[in-house]
Amino acid sequence: MTDAAGTASDQMAGGRRSIGDLFKDTEIDLRLFGMVGALILIWIGLGFANPTILEPVNFLTFSVQAASTAVLATGMVLVIVSRNIDLSVGSVVGLIGMGYAVFMADIVPTTIGLSNPVGWLIALGLGLAFGALIGAFQGFLIAYAEIPSFVVTLGGLLGFRGLIWQFSGGTTVAPNLPTFNLLGGGPEGSLGGTLSWAFGIVICVAAVYLIFNSRRQRKKFGFALRPLWAESLVGIVSVVAVLGAVYVANSYRWPAGLATQYAAKNGIVEPPGGLQIEAGIPFPLVVVIGVTIFMTFLTTRRRFGRDIFAYGGNPDAAALAGINTRRTIMKTFILMGLLCAISAAIASARLNGGTLDLGQGYELYVIAAAVIGGTSFAGGIGTIPGAILGALVVQSLQYGLGFLGFNSPQVNMVAAIVLVAVVGIDSWNRRRAS
Amino acid sequence: MTDQTPIVEMRDISVAFGGVHAVREVSIDLYPGEVVGLVGGNGAGKSTLMRVLSGAHRADSGQIVIGGEARIINNPRDAKAAGIETIYQTLALADNLDAPANLFLGRELVTRLGNLDGDRMEDATRKVMGRLNPNFQRFTMPVKSLSGGQRQAVAIARAVYFNARILIMDEPTAALGPAETAQVRNLVRQLKNEGIGIFLISHDIHDVYDLADRVSVMYHGRIVDTVRKDAVTTDDILGMIILGKKPGEVTEKEIEALELRG
Numbered sequence: 001m002t003d004a005a006g007t008a009s010d011q012m013a014g015g016r017r018s019i020g021d022l023f024k025d026t027e028i029d030l031r032l033f034g035m036v037g038a039l040i041l042i043w044i045g046l047g048f049a050n051p052t053i054l055e056p057v058n059f060l061t062f063s064v065q066a067a068s069t070a071v072l073a074t075g076m077v078l079v080i081v082s083r084n085i086d087l088s089v090g091s092v093v094g095l096i097g098m099g100y101a102v103f104m105a106d107i108v109p110t111t112i113g114l115s116n117p118v119g120w121l122i123a124l125g126l127g128l129a130f131g132a133l134i135g136a137f138q139g140f141l142i143a144y145a146e147i148p149s150f151v152v153t154l155g156g157l158l159g160f161r162g163l164i165w166q167f168s169g170g171t172t173v174a175p176n177l178p179t180f181n182l183l184g185g186g187p188e189g190s191l192g193g194t195l196s197w198a199f200g201i202v203i204c205v206a207a208v209y210l211i212f213n214s215r216r217q218r219k220k221f222g223f224a225l226r227p228l229w230a231e232s233l234v235g236i237v238s239v240v241a242v243l244g245a246v247y248v249a250n251s252y253r254w255p256a257g258l259a260t261q262y263a264a265k266n267g268i269v270e271p272p273g274g275l276q277i278e279a280g281i282p283f284p285l286v287v288v289i290g291v292t293i294f295m296t297f298l299t300t301r302r303r304f305g306r307d308i309f310a311y312g313g314n315p316d317a318a319a320l321a322g323i324n325t326r327r328t329i330m331k332t333f334i335l336m337g338l339l340c341a342i343s344a345a346i347a348s349a350r351l352n353g354g355t356l357d358l359g360q361g362y363e364l365y366v367i368a369a370a371v372i373g374g375t376s377f378a379g380g381i382g383t384i385p386g387a388i389l390g391a392l393v394v395q396s397l398q399y400g401l402g403f404l405g406f407n408s409p410q411v412n413m414v415a416a417i418v419l420v421a422v423v424g425i426d427s428w429n430r431r432r433a434s
Numbered sequence: 435m436t437d438q439t440p441i442v443e444m445r446d447i448s449v450a451f452g453g454v455h456a457v458r459e460v461s462i463d464l465y466p467g468e469v470v471g472l473v474g475g476n477g478a479g480k481s482t483l484m485r486v487l488s489g490a491h492r493a494d495s496g497q498i499v500i501g502g503e504a505r506i507i508n509n510p511r512d513a514k515a516a517g518i519e520t521i522y523q524t525l526a527l528a529d530n531l532d533a534p535a536n537l538f539l540g541r542e543l544v545t546r547l548g549n550l551d552g553d554r555m556e557d558a559t560r561k562v563m564g565r566l567n568p569n570f571q572r573f574t575m576p577v578k579s580l581s582g583g584q585r586q587a588v589a590i591a592r593a594v595y596f597n598a599r600i601l602i603m604d605e606p607t608a609a610l611g612p613a614e615t616a617q618v619r620n621l622v623r624q625l626k627n628e629g630i631g632i633f634l635i636s637h638d639i640h641d642v643y644d645l646a647d648r649v650s651v652m653y654h655g656r657i658v659d660t661v662r663k664d665a666v667t668t669d670d671i672l673g674m675i676i677l678g679k680k681p682g683e684v685t686e687k688e689i690e691a692l693e694l695r696g
Contacts, residue, residue, distance in 0.1 A: 223557075301549045302548070303542055303544070303548075306531075306535065306539075306542060307540075309528070310531060310539055312530065313528035313531055314526070314527065314528045316524070316526060317528050317536075317539070318528065318539070318540075319490075320520070320526045321510065321539040321541075322540040323539070380529070380530035381530055
């Protein structure tokens with residue numbers, strides 16, 4: 001969405017001021033802007049190679065596929081910002097995913113019953129508690145026992161994967177509750193046309209309100225204001241981007257067979273040409289948007305986020321400022337565990353059960369997403385929107401190249417080149433800037 | 435001044451690192467509106483002693499009395515609660531954060547809902563920095579991109595903003611140019627006039643001689659002597675730093691040896 005902002009400022013650059021100055025006025029993060037540009041280029045390239053990839057259904061499938069890693073990437077940013085690493089996320093996702101499956105396939109039928117309407121909610125709650133517990137355990141070893149996070153989570157990577165086998169008896173466990181599976185998206189696991197528009201409009205109103213509110217605050221304190229044109233431009237571009245995304249999501253209709261079943265079940269007479277039901281925004285995407293907003297809020301508006309960044313920038317300074325650094329580190333790992341539970345819910349809902357290899361290799365994609373998104377291993381630097389964009393870049397390559405018929409080893413090679421190139425260009429840029 | 439209660443009394447403080455006694459049974463005091471210079475060679479124990487007062491390090495034994503009241507200082511938070519602010523030699527700034535974030539680090543202003551109140555913090559930072567460094571404008575830049583003097587100003591602003599009663603300054607002018615050093619000296623005088631007690635650690639004997647009311651000299655973890663500045667010369671102090679003895683105890687021979695070396 002920031003891309004349009006750039007082209008617009010180009011057009012307005014006819015005056016005395018340079019394009020760069022005008023761009024600065026919008027206070028748009030140059031890095032994020034570049035990543036949005038790269039993402040658009042990737043999709044244009046994919047579109048040239050095979051235009052059918054630009055159909056709405058592919059965007060929806062892609063967004064659902066990217067959801068699991070995007071959720072994890074937001075937590076990985078904070079872990080890396082605090083000078084740690086979490087290699088265990090893939091195995092933790094697998095373990096919690098298996099936990100969901102075992103609970104729903106083996107325990108629910110004999111206890112609360114399959115028809116219990118809140119069964120999926122109980123499963124999710126237990127999963128979150130389990131995730132927090134795993135995070136607290138690893139976080140304790142890292143923060144209080146002072147074992148390096150690389151070692152602890154490498155142990156987690158191996159150990160939790162082993163535990164999945166123990167837990168499941170070495171087989172796939174299925175099925176999940178049908179209501180739980182809605183978290184994995186699909187035509188039924190989406191908001192539908194009307195709710196999608198409502199969701200989009202709420203987000204637009206919130207964005208416009210935030211812009212107004214921040215302007216009012218800055219005025220109150222007499223700080224320099226963003227020029228009005230820049231302010232409106234950012235607002236308009238955001239609104240257009242959000243509503244455009246809703247439009248694309250709604251332009252995908254339920255498959256004919258599913259629509260016919262739905263019509264029969266609800267006693268609707270199908271019109272000629274079939275019932276047209278707008279799918280709208282998939283639930284996993286709603287979850288990703290919710291997680292992104294929450295995590296951005298946590299990092300930029302709460303003490304906890306400030307403490308993490310201060311620790312990452314200078315651990316001694318953070319301790320001398322009276323920050324309880326151990327507790328802060330432990331909390332980041334608990335948060336990571338909670339995000340693993342959310343990611344596991346999306347991933348296992350898509351599979352309708354728990355498999356032995358669920359989440360395998362996630363850690364690498366998630367770390368790559370965070371790093372491509374501008375997170376620095378030196379600590380103290382990284383953003384949540386950057387990590388989301390990084391996850392989209394990684395997943396676009398994976399999904400797109402897969403769609404074009406490349407096999408996964410080939411996709412991995414491309415992803416590797418992109419990772420090293422992006423980080424290389426970035427560090428070169430930073431060196432030049434300083 | 436003697437009939438006043440000291441604002442700080444550190445009694446019989448000892449700190450050991452493994453087998454090394456960094457500070458041995460040191461007692462030192464400070465009165466409101468007074469500057470006490472703490473001098474000594476490398477490893478004399480002055481920074482360690484001050485780290486105990488600022489809560490960065492725990493003493494093995496000894497007592498700290500603040501304003502006539504015994505206080506236990508286990509961490510930097512306790513020290514700050516007792517009105518003790520410290521400007522560390524390293525400045526202890528988070529380089530990736532901006533000036534307001536550093537100024538309020540660990541003590542952020544929040545809204546009623548507990549969210550960080552960035553605008554109020556920036557406003558407060560603008561006011562306090564306006565006093566210390568009126569030309570400073572880079573309030574939203576990471577402090578990494580600031581000059582040495584500007585960074586120092588941020589570290590000082592942090593100590594000044596929270597109305598310290600007791601200020602510890604560890605080598606406050608070591609990294610500064612002449613103009614900025616003069617600025618810091620003026621600030622020390624100004625704070626002293628406001629009734630703040632200041633411990634000033636410095637290698638620069640002239641810095642100390644210029645600003646301090648009393649000077650405590652440390653040598654190998656002990657206090658050699660605490661003297662009123664007007665009772666001694668800089669040479670007397672130098673002698674104490676190097677030889678670890680009071681001026682009267684130094685023999686002619688030792689002075690000769692020193693002069694030969696010098």
